[in-house]
Amino acid sequence: MIGSANGTRIGITGLGVHVPERVVTNDDLAQYVDTTDEWIVDRTGIHERRMITEDQALTDIALPAARAALEDAGATPDDIDLLICATVTPDMMFPTASALMANTLGAEKAAAYDLLAGCTGFMYAIAQAYGMIAAGLSRRALVVGGDVLSSILDWTDRSTLVLFGDGAGAVVMEPVDHGGFLGFELGADGGGGVHLQYPGSGSRKFENPESMLRMNGREVYKFATRVMVSSAEAVLAECGRTIDEVDVYVPHQANKRIIDHAVGKLGVPPERTVVNVDRFGNTSSGSIPLALADARTDGRLRDGALVLMTGMGAGLTWGSALIEWTAPSASGGRG
C-alpha cells in the first residue's frame, strides 16, 4: 500500500515516551545464557536495554507515554476521539490495552483498539490515524506504540534474549496549518512470517503449548536489510522527494548493523540518522517513537525538518512514512 497526502495537512502535535526504570546490561544477561558483552555489542550495537519488573505490564509503561504526548500537544483526554495502541504484548488480548488506557485516561469519546503488526505496528498505526483524520472520522488521535517483549522471551535462548527491550511512545495527531505527513508505504509478507513467530499465543495454541518468541535471526536480517531500503525509497519516490532532502532519518532500532546497511545503501549521511539501539535494544512498536524523542532532545526536529521513518518486523511487515515536522510556534500552538 502506498500513497501521498495530496495537500491534506495532518501532523504530529504531541510526542511522549516512557521506558521502565530497570536497566539490564549485557553482563546481566550473560548470567542467563552463554553470551558476552563483546559478542552482543559487535553483532548488534546494543549495550543495555530497559525491562519491566514482574509486577508490570504494557499499560504501566504506555500510559505515562500517552500522558506525556497529550501534555505536549496541549490536549486533554476529552479532546481524543481515537486511541490506537500498536503492540504485540498487550496486558491481555481483551480488554484491549487501548480500551484500558482510554478508560484510565478518561478519554470517554475515543474509539479504541489495538493493532498487531509486529515491530512495524507504530508505522501502521500512524497511517491508520492519518486515514481516519483525513476521512473526517477523527479530529484528534492518540497513537501509542509500545511493547514489553521481555515478557514473551525465552530466557534460555541467547539468539533472542539479548536483542529486545521494553519501551513505549505516543503521539497526538491532528490537522496542522503547515508541515504534516507527506506519504506512507506499508507492506506485509506472511510467507516469511515463520521466521519471527510467537507460536502458542493464539487459537492455534494446540500446536505449540509453549508460548515464547522464536526467531530465525539470519532470515530476518536478510529481510530487514532489503525492506529498510526498498520501503524508504518507495515512499520518497511517491512523494517526489530525494534522500538528500531528508533531514532526520528514523530507522527501526533492531540492530546497529541493519541501520548501518540501510544508511549506506540509501546514502543518508550518518549524522542525519537517529540511533539509540545501544541504550534500548529493539523495543518493537516503541522503537520509532523513542527514536523520534531522542531526535527532538538533540534539537533535530526543527520546524519544517523532513523526517523519514521506516519500521519492519513480525508478519513479516514493513512500513515507511515521510513527514515535514510541525514544531510548536513561538505562541505555543501549531496552527
Ligand code: UT7
Ligand atoms: O524487529 C525485527 C526483529 N529482529 C531482527 O531485526 C533480527 C535480525 N537479525 C539479526 O540482527 C542478527 O541475525 C542476529 C543479531 C540475531 C544474529 O547475528 P548474526 O551475525 O546473524 O549471527 P548468527 O545468527 O549467524 O550466529 C553466529 C554465531 C552462531 O554460532 P555458530 O553457529 O557460528 O557456532 C550463534 O549460535 O553466534 C552465535 N550466537 C551467539 N553467540 C553469543 C547467537 N547469539 C549469540 C549470543 N551470544 N547472544
